[in-house]
Amino acid sequence: RSPEKMTGQGWNGTETSSMLHGVARPVWRQSVSWNDPDQDLMWRADETDFVADHPVKPGGILTTDPDLSEAWWATLRSSLTALAGHSTTRLATPHTETITQARVDLAISRACGGKIDTRIEQWSAAHADLNWANLTAPECMLLDWEDWGMAPRGLDPANLWVNSLAIPDLASRIYREYREELESKTGKIMTLFLCADIVSAPASYSGPLHEPACQAVERLVKDLQM
Numbered sequence: 641r642s643p644e645k646m647t648g649q650g651w652n653g654t655e656t657s658s659m660l661h662g663v664a665r666p667v668w669r670q671s672v673s674w675n676d677p678d679q680d681l682m683w684r685a686d687e688t689d690f691v692a693d694h695p696v697k698p699g700g701i702l703t704t705d706p707d708l709s710e711a712w713w714a715t716l717r718s719s720l721t722a723l724a725g726h727s728t729t730r731l732a733t734p735h736t737e738t739i740t741q742a743r744v745d746l747a748i749s750r751a752c753g754g755k756i757d758t759r760i761e762q763w764s765a766a767h768a769d770l771n772w773a774n775l776t777a778p779e780c781m782l783l784d785w786e787d788w789g790m791a792p793r794g795l796d797p798a799n800l801w802v803n804s805l806a807i808p809d810l811a812s813r814i815y816r817e818y819r820e821e822l823e824s825k826t827g828k829i830m831t832l833f834l835c836a837d838i839v840s841a842p843a844s845y846s847g848p849l850h851e852p853a854c855q856a857v858e859r860l861v862k863d864l865q866m
Contacts, residue, residue, distance in 0.1 A: 659728075662725075663723050671684060696775050733789065739791050744833050751857065772800075793821060802831065
């Protein structure tokens with residue numbers, strides 16, 4: 641990291657996640673950091689327990705149902721419940737940028753326009769980068785903790801739901817598992833926030849996520865205008 645980001649996003653997320661009890665994640669052991677004056681950078685390496693299982697989808701859009709076990713779903717549910725019960729001074733940084741009311745308002749207004757009630761009323765601790773590249777199987781483990789922190793309620797389930805839209809049955813399962821969070825006002829705002837990013841990008845970029853995201857935006861805008 642450059643000097644101005646040493647104490648910000650991504651610098652010590654893995655280490656600070658060691659305080660999160662009840663969350664399925666690699667155990668953090670130690671870290672080492674060193675200065676690189678020639679490049680004006682500070683480097684850091686973290687040691688964690690080895691994770692043998694692979695990510696559900698290492699990269700790209702998930703288009704094939706991963707056929708996850710009931711034990712997997714139970715671990716994810718208990719982990720996200722435990723995570724949401726923690727509090728921290730960290731603010732979540734989805735896509736490396738701090739999440740704020742202003743950021744949410746801007747993203748939604750760019751994609752949707754109109755008068756939509758996007759006031760965020762509930763915050764809780766979140767992973768903030770919950771996608772299929774950061775979840776392992778057959779055993780469920782949450783990887784990549786650089787961005788975790790306080791975020792609007794429902795960010796994590798919304799992120800996973802949006803990243804599953806190419807597989808309707810999987811998206812439906814996620815919605816059933818996290819209906820309470822996704823149907824809360826803040827959960828709807830987070831889902832709209834994430835879908836707005838997809839519909840604002842070229843259709844060729846988001847591929848099979850684009851059309852279902854457009855449909856979700858239309859539904860959510862109506863809900864939040866009521």
